[in-house]
Structures are given as C-alpha cells and as structure tokens.
Amino acid sequence: NAGVTQTPKFRILKIGQSMTLQCTQDMNHNYMYWYRQDPGMGLKLIYYSVGAGITDKGEVPNGYNVSRSTTEDFPLRLELAAPSQTSVYFCASSYSAHNTEAFFGQGTRLTVV
Amino acid sequence: RKEVEQDPGPFNVPEGATVAFNCTYSNSASQSFFWYRQDCRKEPKLLMSVYSSGNEDGRFTAQLNRASQYISLLIRDSKLSDSATYLCVVNKGGADGLTFGKGTHLIIQP
Numbered sequence A: 001n002a003g004v005t006q007t008p009k010f011r012i013l014k015i016g017q018s019m020t021l022q023c024t025q026d027m028n029h030n031y032m033y034w035y036r037q038d039p040g041m042g043l044k045l046i047y048y049s050v051g052a053g054i055t056d057k058g059e060v061p062n063g064y065n066v067s068r069s070t071t072e073d074f075p076l077r078l079e080l081a082a083p084s085q086t087s088v089y090f091c092a093s094s095y096s097a098h099n100t101e102a103f104f105g106q107g108t109r110l111t112v113v
Numbered sequence B: 001r002k003e004v005e006q007d008p009g010p011f012n013v014p015e016g017a018t019v020a021f022n023c024t025y026s027n028s029a030s031q032s033f034f035w036y037r038q039d040c041r042k043e044p045k046l047l048m049s050v051y052s053s054g055n056e057d058g059r060f061t062a063q064l065n066r067a068s069q070y071i072s073l074l075i076r077d078s079k080l081s082d083s084a085t086y087l088c089v090v091n092k093g094g095a096d097g098l099t100f101g102k103g104t105h106l107i108i109q110p
Helices: none
Strands: A004-007 A010-013 A019-025 A031-037 A043-051 A054-057 A064-066 A076-078 A087-094 A102-104 A108-112 B004-006 B011-014 B019-025 B032-038 B045-050 B055-057 B060-065 B070-075 B084-091 B098-100 B104-109
Touching: A004 A087, A019 A031, A019 A087, A019 A108, A043 A064, B004 B084, B011 B019, B019 B084, B019 B104, B032 B060, B032 B070, B045 B055, B045 B060, B070 B084
Parallel strands: A010 A108, B011 B104
Antiparallel strands: A004 A019, A019 A076, A031 A043, A031 A087, A043 A054, A064 A076, A087 A102, A087 A108, B004 B019, B019 B070, B032 B045, B032 B084, B055 B060, B060 B070, B084 B098, B084 B104
C-alpha cells in the first residue's frame, strides 16, 4: 500500500529559485497537512486542507503556497527560496481532524544555498 | 508556556530497563492525545493513542491526567530497537490537526 507519497526525497535549491514539493495519498483522506521540521525542533504546520478546493494557513505559512484541486494531491510551492526554508518537509493525511491517526510521507530534505 | 512540552533528553537507558517520559500541554480544551515514534531521518509514525483511562500495548503504557494536563509513556523491558525520538502529540480539536512536542530522544544501550 502506497499511503502518502512525497517527491522529491532530496533537493538543493539556490536562493531565489522556486520549486514544488509533491504529495499524494491513496487513502481517500479529506484532511492533508504540510509540516516542516528543523533540527531539534518539533513539527510546525505550514498549511492544511480539509478537502478538495479548501486550504488554510498553519503556524508558519510565509514563503509557501498550496493548492488542493483533488482529494489525492496537495502540492506545496516555494516561490522564492530563502536559506531559512532549509528544512525537512513532511506531508501528512488523516481521515478526520479528531482522534485519528495521521499518516506521513517519507519527507523531503530541502537545502537552500 | 509552550503548547506541548517534553524533556528532550537524551535518555540513555540499559537494555531491559524501564523508562518513562512525560509531556505537558497548555490548552485545556485539547481533545485527543498520542505518542508518535520517529526514527532518525524518518517520518513520524503513530505508536499509540492515549486515553483518559490509561492504555497498554505490550511493553508500552500511556496515561493521561487531564486535571494536570500531563501525558506519560512507560516502556518496560526496553529493547535496542526502542531507540528513537518519541513525540508527544495533542489535538486541540480544530481542523488544523495535531500539535507536536519537540520529542524525547531515547537511546537503549546494550
């Protein structure tokens, strides 16, 4: 079972470049999330979506954008990469927002130089 | 006060020992609670949910004290494979999902 699939696994960007982190899930989950995790820190929510066509900002949305055109896909866009965006990015999905397990992708390690 | 606080450790524990971690949360309206496990350079995975009555899964026991806003995880007869970071996770009940602690790093030594 695929679960949550993120691509790419690793990427090096130059300052000012843009890229899209892809995330897709095959569990028909309505709820999807993007987190970033810096060394020694907890996961911080960037954006989330409660269903196709609906997205909302999390704790640290600046410098990012998302879209949710289908239930399966929730891409994260970085428009002008900055060194502060060097991090590990995790996409996750869940059946509901309450009392259910969140399933995570394997992560994308992004370095901005 | 941080939303979810954990002792980052590391906890260095001999194989076979019992180890306990604690976590406190600040939002008294929080609705559900979990322990996730994260191996080095891997994604977090659910270890167990935490219920008000306490719950056990094999060598793992989780407890919740709503009055003190405190969650605990006990690992008995620890194995080398238990070495990981344990994340305390709280759901405030909103659509924005889960709030994560920074994690407690556990190292089981042979």
